[in-house]
Amino acid sequence: xNYKEIKADVVIIGGxxxxxxxxxxxxxxxxxxxxxxxxxxxSGCSPNAHGGLAVHYKDPNDGPEIHFxxxxxxxxxxxxxxxxxxxxxxxxxxxxxxxxxxxLFDRDEHGNLLVRRFGGHRYARSVFCxxxxxxxMMNGLRREVYRLGIRYIDEAFVTRLLHDExxxxxxxxxxxxxxxxxxxxxxxxxxxxxADAAGLWxxxxxxxxxxxxxxxxxxxxxxADIEFIQYHPTHAWWPPGVRGxxxxxxxxxxxxxxxxxxxxxxxxxxxxxxxxxxxxKVSVSIMMEIRAGRGAPHGGIFASVTHLPxxxxxxxxxxxxxxxxxxxxxxxxxxxxxxxxxxxxxxxVVIDENAATKVPGLFAGGAxxxxxxxxNRLGSNALTDIIxxxxxxxxxAGEFARSREYHxxxxxxxxxxxxxxxxxxxxxxxEDSISIGKVRRELIELMDRDVGxxxxxxxxxxxxxxxxxxxxxxxxxxxxxxxxxxxNFEVKDILELPFRIELGIASATAALMRKESRGTHFRxxxxxxxxxxxxxxxxxxxxxxxxxxxxxxxxxxxxxxxDFPEYAxxxxxxx
Amino acid sequence: MTAYIPEIKxxxxxxxxxxxRFNPETDAEPHWVSYKIPHVKSMTVIEALEYLQDQGIYxxxxxxCREFTCGSCAMTINGxxxxxxxxxLKDGMRIEPLRGYKVLRDLVVxxxxxxxxxxxxxxxxxxxxxxxxxxxxxxxxxERYKNIYSRCIECYSCLSACPQSDPESTVYPxxxxxxxxxxxxxxxxxxxxxxDQADKNGVWNCAGCFECxxxxxxxxxxxxxxxxxxxxxxxxxxxx
Numbered sequence: 001x002n003y004k005e006i007k008a009d010v011v012i013i014g015g016x017x018x019x020x021x022x023x024x025x026x027x028x029x030x031x032x033x034x035x036x037x038x039x040x041x042x043s044g045c046s047p048n049a050h051g052g053l054a055v056h057y058k059d060p061n062d063g064p065e066i067h068f069x070x071x072x073x074x075x076x077x078x079x080x081x082x083x084x085x086x087x088x089x090x091x092x093x094x095x096x097x098x099x100x101x102x103x104l105f106d107r108d109e110h111g112n113l114l115v116r117r118f119g120g121h122r123y124a125r126s127v128f129c130x131x132x133x134x135x136x137m138m139n140g141l142r143r144e145v146y147r148l149g150i151r152y153i154d155e156a157f158v159t160r161l162l163h164d165e166x167x168x169x170x171x172x173x174x175x176x177x178x179x180x181x182x183x184x185x186x187x188x189x190x191x192x193x194x195a196d197a198a199g200l201w202x203x204x205x206x207x208x209x210x211x212x213x214x215x216x217x218x219x220x221x222x223x224a225d226i227e228f229i230q231y232h233p234t235h236a237w238w239p240p241g242v243r244g245x246x247x248x249x250x251x252x253x254x255x256x257x258x259x260x261x262x263x264x265x266x267x268x269x270x271x272x273x274x275x276x277x278x279x280x281k282v283s284v285s286i287m288m289e290i291r292a293g294r295g296a297p298h299g300g301i302f303a304s305v306t307h308l309p310x311x312x313x314x315x316x317x318x319x320x321x322x323x324x325x326x327x328x329x330x331x332x333x334x335x336x337x338x339x340x341x342x343x344x345x346x347x348x349v350v351i352d353e354n355a356a357t358k359v360p361g362l363f364a365g366g367a368x369x370x371x372x373x374x375x376n377r378l379g380s381n382a383l384t385d386i387i388x389x390x391x392x393x394x395x396x397a398g399e400f401a402r403s404r405e406y407h408x409x410x411x412x413x414x415x416x417x418x419x420x421x422x423x424x425x426x427x428x429x430x431e432d433s434i435s436i437g438k439v440r441r442e443l444i445e446l447m448d449r450d451v452g453x454x455x456x457x458x459x460x461x462x463x464x465x466x467x468x469x470x471x472x473x474x475x476x477x478x479x480x481x482x483x484x485x486x487x488n489f490e491v492k493d494i495l496e497l498p499f500r501i502e503l504g505i506a507s508a509t510a511a512l513m514r515k516e517s518r519g520t521h522f523r524x525x526x527x528x529x530x531x532x533x534x535x536x537x538x539x540x541x542x543x544x545x546x547x548x549x550x551x552x553x554x555x556x557x558x559x560x561x562x563d564f565p566e567y568a569x570x571x572x573x574x575x
Numbered sequence: 576m577t578a579y580i581p582e583i584k585x586x587x588x589x590x591x592x593x594x595x596r597f598n599p600e601t602d603a604e605p606h607w608v609s610y611k612i613p614h615v616k617s618m619t620v621i622e623a624l625e626y627l628q629d630q631g632i633y634x635x636x637x638x639x640c641r642e643f644t645c646g647s648c649a650m651t652i653n654g655x656x657x658x659x660x661x662x663x664l665k666d667g668m669r670i671e672p673l674r675g676y677k678v679l680r681d682l683v684v685x686x687x688x689x690x691x692x693x694x695x696x697x698x699x700x701x702x703x704x705x706x707x708x709x710x711x712x713x714x715x716x717x718e719r720y721k722n723i724y725s726r727c728i729e730c731y732s733c734l735s736a737c738p739q740s741d742p743e744s745t746v747y748p749x750x751x752x753x754x755x756x757x758x759x760x761x762x763x764x765x766x767x768x769x770x771d772q773a774d775k776n777g778v779w780n781c782a783g784c785f786e787c788x789x790x791x792x793x794x795x796x797x798x799x800x801x802x803x804x805x806x807x808x809x810x811x812x813x814x815x
Contacts, residue, residue: 039686041729042645096708101763102699104712104720109713130721139725143699146690154687178679205641239617240580241663243642267620298581327617327663435631437762444579478709481631484600487680490633 003182003418008033008151009401011172011185012394013158013212014193016044016135017383018366020141021390022191023150026398034145034152035174037194037211037492041142045195045207049134051118052126052380053387055091058115062123064110072559073567073575074120075346075374076518076529077223081557082353083371083389090388095127098387101147103140105129107236116391118379119279120575126380137383155487156183158211159361159495160417161190161219163308164407167493169219169361171409173417177492180485182418184409188401191393192216192349192357192364193386197226197503201342201447204235204243206322208345210499212368216349217502217540217547221357224539225347227510228520230377232451233282235341237300241327244322246303246338251275253316257286258302258335259294259328265301277318280376280574284522285517287453290339300309300339304438305331305336340453344382346373350539355393358541361400370537374575375519387490424480424494433479436493443470443500451508456525460512467505475501510538517573528571531561578641580622586613590622590664594634595671596681605671607679620659620670621648634682637781643792646730649673650682652761656732658792665682673735677741686731688742696748696772698755700765709763716761723800724758726793727751733797739780747777749796750787757800760807773804 010026012019015036026032036043057063067088072079095105095113105127106114117124129136136472155177164170197210217223234250234257236242251257257275259265269285270277277285286301293486296302305313310332314321319330324331347370349357355365360445366386373381450463474495482490516530517523536551561568567575590612597605612623624636637650641660648659651671659670661737733750734740739751753773760769776798781801788796 038639040649040690042647043639048640048642048644099709100700100702100705100707102759102762102765104709104717104725104762106721107712107717109714112711132644132721132725135728136720136725143693146693147697147699149694152690159764205578205639207639237582239615240583240622241617241619241661243660244577326661327619331616437629437631441579441582441629482633484598484680486599487635487683489635490628490631493628564685 001086003184003414005186007031007186007406009187010189010191010397011035011187012191012193013172014044014195015040015152016193016195016366016386017046017137017141018368018386018393019044019191019193020138020145020389021387022193022365022394022397024141024144024148024393025391026339030146030398030401032150033187034150035156035172035185036152036154037157039154040145040152041138043207046386047135047138048205049383050131052116052128052133053094053137053383054118054121054126054378054380055094055384056113056115056125056127057091057123058113058125059123062125064091066122067091067125069559070121071375071378073564074378074519076376076377076573077374077535077556077561078554078575079374080371080516081555083351085558086353086392087384087388088374089277091384094384095389098137098140101140101144103129105136116438120370120378121380125238134383137387144508157213157492157495159421159480160413161215162409162413163219163558164437165410167220167359168407169359170407172546173414175421175495177487177489178486180319182421184414186406187411188404188406189361189363189397192362192368193366193390193393194368195225196345196348196367198229198342198377200444200500200504200507201452202444203342208367209496210503211496212364213348214499214503215370216357216362217542218365219362220359221362222350222539222541223348223506224350224537225375226345226370226507226540227514227538228346228375229452229507230344230346230520231283231340231341231342233279233286233340234303236336237339237341238296238298238337239327239329242324242329246336249317250303250305250320253305254308255303255305256307257282258304259289259295259298265289265294278574280520280522283453286340292456296337298337300337302335303338304335306333306335345378346370346375351389354396355389356396361404363393363397363400365389375521421491421495424491425483427479429479429481432477434477435481436478436490436497439470439474439497440476440493440500443504447504451504451511453522455511455521455523457512460508464505464512467501467508471501471505503550506540506547513538513549513551519573522573527573529573530571531568535561580625583613583615583626585775586615588666590614590666590668592664592668592670594681596634597678597768598680614664614666618664620652620662620664620668623664624659624667635683635687637683644728646728649730649732649735649792651735656735656790658730658732661792673731675735682685682732689729689731692748692752696756697767698759699769700759702764703766707764710714712763716763719761723795724754724761727754727795727797730792730795732790732792736790738784738786739782747780750781750801752776753804754795754797755799756797757804760804770804770808774808778804778808
């Protein structure tokens, strides 16, 4: 079989904040190699995190303990409390560290860091740099990677983790997008630092395609909490050029949400708060209207400020006004179409306090993992997560690599992978061939409809059946049209298809099992939180090549729901 | 498809666009190909490219965030560098790779020079001690970080447009790098002499034509940073 072989003590998969944080912390004595499916610093979600980095307890009453509680209350107590504890106890040195790498965060004239308060945080504790916080964080991390001279390969699509004959990690296999060549990297330890899998749903950008979660599962690791997909309620939906969220400010300044009949439909769902209801409630209400056939023409719902004086809108909503203006739309004159869109999958690969997975030699940190955020992630905890757990994963992978020699990757696994990709190239376009674009669209729409904001037993069962049908009947017909080796992005999309199908099935299965509503998981047939039966994580793993699922009691090690009487009494899925 | 958008069902017009395509495996030379695209209001170039992908036509292009933050989708659109994700689609548009770089395929160019340049110019703070911390920041510097330095998305559009530089230039690397040097010059923890570095890297070669500013998708003026560095050099030389 024709492939190139290279070596690195530690391989890091990913190119965002978690990956770079991991790479920086492996240790200078080791040879570290970053493999990024895109381009380091440009790919991944980190550069687009506009909000903040929850790390600075500025208020004297605030501290790690409060941050810990806020994170659990938002996460519906499904979090791994040891991981949350690590998260909040490692915040203080993050800003000075990133600034030594070359970043700079916003301060007042006395040199004190400025902080923002995000929903669900009791105190303002998120540092920022204008609206480009994630970008500035990457500005720091990237420079440190350059300074340390860490090797990286851009556009290296890792498609499989390789084992030795004892089932330990021995390296990775990647498809090199620029040339179409196959590579095997022998390595002593591997860190998964890829994104989550929100791109299975209609995300505004599809960076999160589930690579890491799927590969970890296939390699023998456990994955959990993947029924919890976080939607942002009012994302730009139509017209297509405009992107990103239409922030809470739009509703806060008096904007209305209207259905196709021109009704302010929130009166049906939350007459007291109307448009200012909580995020999750707004998401559910919008989807209820759309489902009842009262949506806007392109599948969203109308958001309008046309009833407000144009002068007021321009003054109070300058960012949104300008954003639409750039695309030729005047929001003071016409309503826009918005819709809930997914942006974060709360679950992922199960790790312990050392960021280690079940598979010896495989570590993971950041958005690809489960446990830190439980059933619902707090805004601006994501950046904290990737820095802290990226670092822990890198450090421990380094330590593991030091104690170990190179192992030989299993030849069968390499051959299987090459065969799989070659078959995609060799398959001629035939009568029953289908192009990947069509299947992807169908999968995304299916996940959104039945495994999205509102779920019920019928829809979920239907989704599982359809996903299985696509897996067995449609996927085998997907055919590559463009057989070139150079920058073939079509083959990349085809290689991602199993991630979508398998994780889609697992997510729908977990959502069907969880007969309650909690955090981002809302079942209209079980609309209440059920702490008696469901303080449990749903965990998937492979056993003898078959996907298994089981529920596990959450270990309420430091805090339990009853420590917060008001929360415990309420059966609302949302905090 | 780099993102999901609802299917375009009722286009207001059918546009014809031209894309300069090149596949090193089959083509000796790049060549123009025309495509029909259903248009709806506010559609951008990236949606046209994604529409083609949906039809099974994979024109190779890089894209990631679609929110003008990652700088991946810079290309030459109607003769000018710009981001595909923020340039409104027009009938008859001509789309080609970013000029000045080696074309690898279709709209994908070789940008590996950027990482090398970062290392060559050592664009990270040279610390006085490994535990150095920022105590205070000049508010003007703070503002420039927020409004200029951290907003540069490194899309290389300015480098493509600059008449005074090209990626292989050893005389003047170009506007983006002046911005980067200025960034480090103003970083409170950097001790390296960046003015000297700017001087040695052709800061005087900027012609002040502001082509860079006219193409910058995030409306920065990287060439102004060359002017800023020059003023700083002069101030230092005359002992101000």
